[in-house]
Amino acid sequence: MQTAALLLDSLRMLRSRKLFWISLGISALVVAAYASIGFGENGLSLLFGLWEMEDPFFIAGSPWAKTLYLGIYSNFVVTIWLAWAATILALVSTSSVFPDFMSAGSIEMVLSKPISRVRVFLIKFLGSLLFVFVQVLIFCTGIFICVGVRIDEWIWPIFAAVPLVTIFFSYLYAFNVLMGLLTRSSLAALLFTALFWFALFAVQSGEGVLSQVAAEQEIRVERIETRMEGQQERIDALARSERPSEVRQAERSRVEFEANQTRLAEAEARLAAIRRWHGPLEVAMAVLPKNQETIGLLDRWLSPDERYTMTEIMLGDFREPAADATAPEEAVEPEEAVEPDDRSARRRERRETEREARRQTSAETRETSAWFIIGTSVLFELGLLTLGAWIFARRDF
Amino acid sequence: MSDSAVDLVGIRKRYRGVEALRGADLKISRGEIFGLLGPNGAGKSTLVKILLTLVRPTGGQGTVLGRPLGDRPTLARVGYLPENLRFPDYLTGRQAVDYFASMANVPRRTRHRRAAELLETVGMTRWADRLVRTYSKGMRQRVGLAAALVNDPDLLVLDEPTDGVDPVGRKEIRDILLAAAREGTRSVLLNSHLLSEVESVCTRVAILHRGEVLRQGTLAELAGGARYEIDLAGGGTSLPESIAGLVERLGGTAEAVEPPEDRWRIVVPGHDAEVLQPLLDAARAADRTVLAMRPLRDTLEDLFVAAVGSDGAGGVGGVAERGRP
Numbered sequence: 032m033q034t035a036a037l038l039l040d041s042l043r044m045l046r047s048r049k050l051f052w053i054s055l056g057i058s059a060l061v062v063a064a065y066a067s068i069g070f071g072e073n074g075l076s077l078l079f080g081l082w083e084m085e086d087p088f089f090i091a092g093s094p095w096a097k098t099l100y101l102g103i104y105s106n107f108v109v110t111i112w113l114a115w116a117a118t119i120l121a122l123v124s125t126s127s128v129f130p131d132f133m134s135a136g137s138i139e140m141v142l143s144k145p146i147s148r149v150r151v152f153l154i155k156f157l158g159s160l161l162f163v164f165v166q167v168l169i170f171c172t173g174i175f176i177c178v179g180v181r182i183d184e185w186i187w188p189i190f191a192a193v194p195l196v197t198i199f200f201s202y203l204y205a206f207n208v209l210m211g212l213l214t215r216s217s218l219a220a221l222l223f224t225a226l227f228w229f230a231l232f233a234v235q236s237g238e239g240v241l242s243q244v245a246a247e248q249e250i251r252v253e254r255i256e257t258r259m260e261g262q263q264e265r266i267d268a269l270a271r272s273e274r275p276s277e278v279r280q281a282e283r284s285r286v287e288f289e290a291n292q293t294r295l296a297e298a299e300a301r302l303a304a305i306r307r308w309h310g311p312l313e314v315a316m317a318v319l320p321k322n323q324e325t326i327g328l329l330d331r332w333l334s335p336d337e338r339y340t341m342t343e344i345m346l347g348d349f350r351e352p353a354a355d356a357t358a359p360e361e362a363v364e365p366e367e368a369v370e371p372d373d374r375s376a377r378r379r380e381r382r383e384t385e386r387e388a389r390r391q392t393s394a395e396t397r398e399t400s401a402w403f404i405i406g407t408s409v410l411f412e413l414g415l416l417t418l419g420a421w422i423f424a425r426r427d428f
Numbered sequence: 429m430s431d432s433a434v435d436l437v438g439i440r441k442r443y444r445g446v447e448a449l450r451g452a453d454l455k456i457s458r459g460e461i462f463g464l465l466g467p468n469g470a471g472k473s474t475l476v477k478i479l480l481t482l483v484r485p486t487g488g489q490g491t492v493l494g495r496p497l498g499d500r501p502t503l504a505r506v507g508y509l510p511e512n513l514r515f516p517d518y519l520t521g522r523q524a525v526d527y528f529a530s531m532a533n534v535p536r537r538t539r540h541r542r543a544a545e546l547l548e549t550v551g552m553t554r555w556a557d558r559l560v561r562t563y564s565k566g567m568r569q570r571v572g573l574a575a576a577l578v579n580d581p582d583l584l585v586l587d588e589p590t591d592g593v594d595p596v597g598r599k600e601i602r603d604i605l606l607a608a609a610r611e612g613t614r615s616v617l618l619n620s621h622l623l624s625e626v627e628s629v630c631t632r633v634a635i636l637h638r639g640e641v642l643r644q645g646t647l648a649e650l651a652g653g654a655r656y657e658i659d660l661a662g663g664g665t666s667l668p669e670s671i672a673g674l675v676e677r678l679g680g681t682a683e684a685v686e687p688p689e690d691r692w693r694i695v696v697p698g699h700d701a702e703v704l705q706p707l708l709d710a711a712r713a714a715d716r717t718v719l720a721m722r723p724l725r726d727t728l729e730d731l732f733v734a735a736v737g738s739d740g741a742g743g744v745g746g747v748a749e750r751g752r753p
């Protein structure tokens with residue numbers, strides 16, 4: 032009865048907040064914009080057919096059209112609207128819940144009832160999450176209908192955004208509540224939460240960039256090593272010859288080999304330096320809430336077929352003739368014939384290296400267990416909540 | 429079952445080096461309206477909040493409704509109206525009462541009926557479905573009183589219930605309070621700095637000063653200084669020996685009241701009018717007119733000032749008339 036009363040109170044509070052309705056209104060606009068994207072026989076259309084774009088890949092019924100439509104939802108609509116703008120609105124709206132609740136004349140009436148403080152604290156916290164839960168549920172219902180109509184498939188995993196975005200919000204809100212308890216100010220709590228969010232973003236982005244750079248460097252090291260193996264074989268073969276031309280060639284190869292040895296040493300030193308920075312960030316990432324990865328799970332669940340992913344669309348690789356799973360692997364075979372002095376070849380090699388590294392990191396991210404991503408994040412959140420509940424339970428009001 | 433609704437012994441509370449309560453003892457019997465008095469910063473609110481588990485005592489022990497201090501289930505039998513009450517502004521008066529009834533574990537069937545009855549009692553039925561943010565301070569206090577009574581508590585704790593309420597509203601709240609106390613064995617703890625209010629409704633009081641209970645008891649027990657004041661006129665400027673002797677024997681005083689010069693005021697200690705009859709007879713025999721005879725006692729304000737001294741009086745907003753009959 033007490034739990035129901037506290038949750039009902041949270042719903043009433045929710046309904047009374049203008050930002051809730053503003054957020055819901057913007058959600059409706061976003062759903063309408065999403066619904067305006069369509070796929071025909073010749074390509075895709077925007078704004079309910081006002082603007083058409085011919086494309087043989089994005090036609091009605093094609094797997095790429097489905098990947099694109101769902102990818103727009105999981106990579107842009109959810110990431111930008113739900114996990115960014117709507118989250119800010121939700122934080123602004125709910126940041127005052129605990130400071131207001133703890134103000135004199137308000138909290139005494141509740142805490143003087145036969146209910147444990149920890150229970151009050153946790154139900155109040157969960158009640159505030161309703162702000163996001165209800166929003167995302169309504170939003171996803173709209174998206175679910177759009178997808179059903181546009182690609183003629185009723186994809187239930189769309190609703191995975193409801194728990195994912197709510198959990199994502201809860202990471203930030205747990206910190207917000209703790210700050211609200213400590214400062215008793217909704218504004219201060221909001222500012223500290225913004226800093227915390229920025230810190231998470233910085234750590235995640237830093238780790239992501241360093242992962243990518245480390246992967247690129249590893250590929251470079253491998254390539255140099257492969258090239259040196261070839262050169263060593265060539266030197267060994269030429270060393271047996273006494274013909275002057277082959278002796279000169281062997282000498283040239285030896286010079287190149289030595290140059291590659293220097294390059295290898297430099298590349299390994301760079302890799303070691305990158306790993307020195309990457310290591311601590313990886314540890315921090317393992318402990319801290321994984322906002323981006325939590326939201327990224329949606330993309331994983333919505334496009335389980337790894338042949339058709341948004342990464343491929345964004346890299347433009349799907350347009351290649353062999354647009355299947357093995358094609359990208361073949362495309363990054365080390366090019367032994369590449370002359371290091373050839374600028375265009377070097378550029379091509381660099382691009383290939385970047386693409387390969389991006390694929391590798393993307394694959395690694397996709398391979399990370401959802402239990403690990405959510406589990407470790409929730410563990411951190413539970414730590415914040417335990418501290419918050421302890422402070423709330425022991426404080427004199 | 430213990431006779432005491434509240435029995436606290438040696439309650440201490442220290443806030444970051446400041447001792448708010450220094451071994452306060454308090455005993456409230458079942459069915460009585462008890463007034464807690466004290467200047468600002470005396471520790472009244474802290475003591476009340478300790479009863480309600482809102483503040484953890486640093487030391488001491490006690491019982492509330494027969495259960496150890498801090499026992500949470502006991503709170504189902506306690507009603508509380510805090511000072512400067514603030515309801516969530518998105519609730520209506522009815523929703524607010526209903527919400528606190530749920531929090532006090534009042535069964536759903538009883539809850540709605542009881543809320544309606546109490547809103548009627550506090551005169552808020554007409555505005556019950558309006559948002560509390562539209563209410564005046566007095567209206568909020570009335571709804572607060574209904575919320576405090578909604579679980580039919582055995583102990584009702586009211587912290588400055590009439591603070592900010594107009595005189596008519598104050599009287600109405602006092603009447604509701606008296607009616608609530610009359611319902612049965614309900615005890616009421618009234619924390620107020622309005623001495624006249626406490627004096628008019630409370631059967632027992634405690635005076636708290638600098639974290640200690642200085643005095644505690646019924647008003648009659650505390651109110652020493654019961655006396656009679658007699659005004660005489662006529663018969664000359666001097667007081668006859670027959671009257672002066674009797675006044676001295678009764679332990680009283682007599683002094684001339686000027687002008688006019690033939691007026692005398694006699695003050696005799698005690699509350700028994702019978703012992704004054706010879707004095708009145710002597711006055712008539714000496715051709716003196718008895719202009720007035722008034723029984724007097726010390727007011728709560730007198731008691732309060734005597735207990736806490738001049739430093740405490742400044743913090744009291746009481747307007748009790750000194751020497752009121």
